[in-house]
Amino acid sequence: MAIIEAADLRKVFRRIVRQPGIAGAIGALFSREYEDKVAVDDVSFSLAEGELVGYLGPNGAGKSTTIKMLTGILVPTSGLLRVAGIVPSAHRQANAQNIGVVFGQRSQLYWDLPLRESFELLRSIYDVPRDRYLQNMRHFAEILDLERFLDTPVRQLSLGERMRGDFAAAMLHDPKIVYLDEPTIGLDVVAKEAIRVFIGQINRERGTTVILTTHDLADVERLTPRIILIDEGRVIYDGALERLRTEYGTHRILVVTTVDLPPEDFAVPGAVVEGRENNVVRLGFDRRSLTAEALIRRVLERYAISDVSIIEPDIDTIVRRIYLEGYQKDAVGAPS
Amino acid sequence: MQTRRMANVYRQYWRINILTTLEYRENFLIWFLFTFIYHGTAIASLWIVLERFPSMNGWNFRDMFFLYALWMVAHALHNTFFSTVGEIPDHIRDGEFDRLLVRPLDTLFQAIATPGQVFPDELVLALITFVAATLYSGVHVDAVFIIFVPLIVIGGALIDLGLNLIISTAAFWFVKVDALRWIFIQLEQEFTRYPLSIYSRSVRLLLTFVFPFAFMNYFPASYFLHKHEAALGVPPAAGLLTPVIGIVFVALAYVFWRFGLNRYQGVGH
């Protein structure tokens, strides 16, 4: 049973086009010209209960507009949307009880007060029963290591500690779905890891459905088997992360260390020299037309080498390439 | 169900306010002094002027002190319970407003119950001033006075709330509403200090029917002090209508607020 169902979801922002200057402002009073900007363009997807999905896209792609419609902040221009059986824009408050939201750049904790006070206020807002609240607090304190700073004013917390507090705050009322908007932004490596472990644990142990928007693709690699890529308001890819890697990660690099200084005209058929430094040469090649084994053989036929290694494309590179070139199913012969 | 939840949240809100104020004790003391001197200089100005000119359209210093004190209580009541409404434009600008929309409680209620450094110091000061002004002005304290004054003060606070809400709602269309707020605050604070009868007809109409500040203090004070000036031909008993005016004005402001909120949810910001 799908917990989130979006069909042909569309959001058009209409803005008045104004000529600059006072004359333009007065002119706008009499005749109005509108300019439509399609922020989300016929987006459809469906999420099963307990899924963990990465929602990715460059800035301005329509990510946050989609999240705002899912949370009920914005009313869709057209299309159908159901979140846990509720139309969010029609029953915003009922929907709110089912969801938790973490905005990475904005805290919902009260700056001047101990962390505990924010939790108490949220308990009243979501009307969480006392015993359930205590149970959750114990659980979060354990996995997020909150105990240490529960009585510290939020303004004195480090960014990582504050973020952990924000996560607990969003989860206190046992939401069925959580939206995480850039949850690891600005965190150091250790804090990032703690947050990722927590997200995975919540998803596994409580069956919470998670939608994660992020720019840090390491979050996605670590956490989400499924990703939805969006660009210019349209879904350009929806599927397993692994599949994206096999389809798009076709560009590999063979790093070769030669015994002698490589000559100026160093070249190997089927590969492109992408960089050289002293005895090290980087050879780029396409996995579909040439195997690594064949390439190494060709190198050995021509030069004396002491070492080789292969660099696989990282997810960052793959996604960057898709943003730049667009996702073309035909070009890579992907199954539909 | 919602009501019980709101009551709980509201209790928590005041708990947090008090804790925050205690955390910043020095700030609180300085701002208390600030409030004290603000109202002190206003009342002192009236005294100085009326020492030299004993009557302003038939109002002496005792009357004017009562006029001021009545406005002061209503205004302080508003500042204590509803000043947070004035922060809505900031929430909209920095995106915090969206947070209120993803919580299962009424948006305006949440905006009102956003904790900060709020403390009822001005209200306490205003109540003391009002008692002093009542005794000093020799107003006849009868049953009507005791029943109606609290209602009039609440009505006056609602008029303030209505204005505050209208200006904050404008922030759904305009990024900065500070200039607008500033002009209206000045209009209210300075024009309510004097009897309405000193102004030209258009200003009287404005302060009675468009932005009904005259109902915060002038009309009720005229009634209690038996000033039969009949400014604008309004009968003296109109001063007892303040609660009704307050409710109507807030209701209109609320309709405007819903309209603005719908627009915000439709087009974003």
Added chain:
Amino acid sequence: MAREATYRFDVFTTVGSFVVRVYLLRMVWTALYAHNAAPKDLSRHEIITYSTVALLMGIVMDIDQTRALNDKLRDGSIATDFMKPINVPLYFFADGTGEVLFHAALLVPSVLIALLIFHIIVPGPAVLAAFLLSFFLGYLVGFFLNFILNCTSFWTLEISAVQLIVTWLTDLLGGELIPLILFPAVLQQFIYVLPFAAMFSTPLLIYVGQIPPARYGEVMGLQLLWIVVLGAVSAVMWRAGARRVVVQGG
């Protein structure tokens, strides 16, 4: 762009508020003069002129030219200013000058409004010149007063409330709202011991002719005395504060 918007906002509020307040004071004085015996030598027209000119002066006087000092102490960037080869107090004076000039420019439309709509009295050139000189001296008194207040932020940072309090006291005790000569005798005794009268009251009373030319030397001498006294206090506080920053590192 943002700066332009701020300026537009400033023009709107400054000129708008000026018009509204002049209207209010006009109505107040008119009502007071209608029902009471007028003071013998200050006519209704004169007092309305007084209030209008006071509000015009306020457009420039109410600016805190040395606010940058407080800001810089708050964020700690003052320390870097001491490393630059500049005279730091002079730098703050120059920094605020732009804002002062902007507000001085706003005086032009405001004066036009005052002349055309509110018909204020314009005195003869000699009195006008004396007024302008005395206004400038008053401005300097205000400058040093602000500077001293901002210098206190070397020791305590929460001064915005204190500054507002001083502004109200200046408005009242400096004679911006009500001419000091109308104050009850009890108050008059200690008003002149405070520096506020030198800011507003002296130039304004020169303008409306309450101070005759024979007393110009005396009243402006008093203004000068305040400038010297407050200037000396400023210098002492600045030295002590600067030493504090240099020794303790801010």
